[in-house]
Amino acid sequence: MRYAVLLYVDSGLAAGPGAPEWDASIPDHRAFNARPHVSHGMALHDRGSATSLRVRDGERLITDGPFAETKEQLWGLYVVEAPDLDHVLDEVAELWEAKHGTIEIRPLLRPQQE
Amino acid sequence: MGAAAAIEAAARSERAAVLATVARDIGDLELAEDAFQEALAAALAQWPRDGTPERPGAWLTVVARRAALRELRRRPALLVDEAALEALEAAPEAASLLPDGRLELLFACCHSALELDAQVALTLRTVAGLTTGEIARAFLVPEPTLAQRLVRAQRKLRNSGIPFAVPEPERMPERLNAVLGVIYLVFTEGHAATSGADRVRADLCDEAARLARIVAALLPGEPEALGLAALVLAHDARRAARVDADGVTVPLDEQDRSLYDGAKIAEAQGLLDRALAFRAPGPYQVQAAIACLHASAPTAADTDWREIAALYGALAALTPSPIVELNRAAAIGMAESAAAGLAHADALRARHPELESFNLLHATRAELLVRAGRLDEAAAAYDRALALAPTEGTARADLTRRRATNTSDTFTKRV
Numbered sequence: 001m002r003y004a005v006l007l008y009v010d011s012g013l014a015a016g017p018g019a020p021e022w023d024a025s026i027p028d029h030r031a032f033n034a035r036p037h038v039s040h041g042m043a044l045h046d047r048g049s050a051t052s053l054r055v056r057d058g059e060r061l062i063t064d065g066p067f068a069e070t071k072e073q074l075w076g077l078y079v080v081e082a083p084d085l086d087h088v089l090d091e092v093a094e095l096w097e098a099k100h101g102t103i104e105i106r107p108l109l110r111p112q113q114e
Numbered sequence: 115m116g117a118a119a120a121i122e123a124a125a126r127s128e129r130a131a132v133l134a135t136v137a138r139d140i141g142d143l144e145l146a147e148d149a150f151q152e153a154l155a156a157a158l159a160q161w162p163r164d165g166t167p168e169r170p171g172a173w174l175t176v177v178a179r180r181a182a183l184r185e186l187r188r189r190p191a192l193l194v195d196e197a198a199l200e201a202l203e204a205a206p207e208a209a210s211l212l213p214d215g216r217l218e219l220l221f222a223c224c225h226s227a228l229e230l231d232a233q234v235a236l237t238l239r240t241v242a243g244l245t246t247g248e249i250a251r252a253f254l255v256p257e258p259t260l261a262q263r264l265v266r267a268q269r270k271l272r273n274s275g276i277p278f279a280v281p282e283p284e285r286m287p288e289r290l291n292a293v294l295g296v297i298y299l300v301f302t303e304g305h306a307a308t309s310g311a312d313r314v315r316a317d318l319c320d321e322a323a324r325l326a327r328i329v330a331a332l333l334p335g336e337p338e339a340l341g342l343a344a345l346v347l348a349h350d351a352r353r354a355a356r357v358d359a360d361g362v363t364v365p366l367d368e369q370d371r372s373l374y375d376g377a378k379i380a381e382a383q384g385l386l387d388r389a390l391a392f393r394a395p396g397p398y399q400v401q402a403a404i405a406c407l408h409a410s411a412p413t414a415a416d417t418d419w420r421e422i423a424a425l426y427g428a429l430a431a432l433t434p435s436p437i438v439e440l441n442r443a444a445a446i447g448m449a450e451s452a453a454a455g456l457a458h459a460d461a462l463r464a465r466h467p468e469l470e471s472f473n474l475l476h477a478t479r480a481e482l483l484v485r486a487g488r489l490d491e492a493a494a495a496y497d498r499a500l501a502l503a504p505t506e507g508t509a510r511a512d513l514t515r516r517r518a519t520n521t522s523d524t525f526t527k528r529v
Binding site for chain 1: 277
């Protein structure tokens with residue numbers, strides 16, 4: 001099965017080199033990203049960079065910020081190939097975000113083939 | 115046995131094992147349930163004609179597995195893992211027959227990725243074989259709500275790939291703890307029977323005992339699994355004495371011990387002895403030891419209170435909790451003196467001011483004050499306990515009765 005692994009951290013944290021939490025998480029991600037069954041690793045700019053869009057009746061509504069104001073922000077994600085949920089849980093438990101934020105694991109609808 | 119009776123018997127006794135095996139194979143409990151129904155229908159058509167198969171469970175498993183695979187074939191490609199399905203279709207059917215997958219099923223149903231309510235409902239439905247209606251009544255929720263909960267849980271199991279597998283050794287303590295926690299919760303719900311239709315809730319005790327026995331039998335090398343089975347059985351052994359003919363709770367010191375179930379006590383003691391031989395104590399073993407001491411004592415006064423007080427001390431060290439400390443205070447009150455028990459309770463009270471609003475603190479103090487001969491203070495403590503006791507259930511009636519009996523003149527003379 002394939003799983004999206006979504007990394008959430010405190011919404012106040014800044015992303016990018018020089019931001020202490022971001023720098024602290026890098027070694028974990030370098031190792032994780034190198035694993036053969038891990039793909040689509042992406043780090044996001046922090047929530048301050050987000051733009052939200054809605055189209056209603058043909059009209060574009062563009063707003064500054066993420067779509068929902070929450071205490072946590074999404075700041076990165078992966079796709080992980082694993083036989084079952086337990087394998088994913090074991091693997092991502094080592095990531096910086098598991099210890100300092102929350103990791104959400106969501107199975108992808110199409111299991112194997114593109 | 116006629117074919118119809120054989121099918122009915124198999125539907126009951128083989129259900130969990132067939133579901134477990136098919137679900138483990140195809141990773142989909144909801145589909146396994148539908149496939150089991152289909153297999154029963156096939157049995158109704160074939161068994162009367164061809165005779166009852168030698169191994170009804172194996173027959174049902176093979177037929178249910180085929181039905182499940184046929185259904186998977188009919189599903190949209192987006193939802194089906196083609197490679198895995200081909201592998202399943204190619205796999206020899208005999209491989210799915212041994213050994214039965216109840217343990218794997220139990221670990222899947224009690225996975226922490228499911229809500230606790232869902233874990234409990236799913237375990238009772240699939241492993242214990244209760245109907246949706248029975249579970250709904252036992253937990254006092256509307257049947258459609260419970261049915262919804264079950265469907266959601268089954269879909270979560272399938273869609274998130276929760277494995278039907280016995281966990282790796284390094285994850286075993288955490289995962290086993292979740293399984294035992296679910297069984298313990300079923301047991302305490304049944305045992306407390308604080309509200310609702312008591313009959314059904316008492317049945318939960320039977321189910322907890324059945325589940326605990328299954329886990330103890332399947333994991334004989336896990337002392338806490340044995341300990342939980344011992345705990346559940348030792349408590350359950352006293353069920354007939356715990357409630358009188360009018361449905362009123364009978365306190366431990368007033369119970370008719372001739373009503374205790376000796377066979378169950380012996381079974382509990384045997385399980386506990388096996389658990390203790392591992393020399394790896396845990397909270398369920400300690401609670402089982404306490405329950406066994408109570409169940410096997412000839413009278414309340416003749417109970418080994420010193421040992422029980424020490425066991426509560428051990429339990430408090432393993433799982434610190436004010437409730438455990440209150441029980442410990444009561445046991446010290448019996449083992450040493452009422453004054454010593456009161457001292458323990460009052461020290462606890464000083465450390466945990468939040469206990470002031472907890473009826474059990476006052477009820478425990480009341481009982482100790484009675485035995486210390488301080489009846490006016492006891493009456494006041496009963497009153498505070500009464501004011502804080504939950505309105506539903508029998509707690510208030512019990513307290514009122516204890517207050518009347520224990521603080522009256524006749525009682526003073528009896529003491």
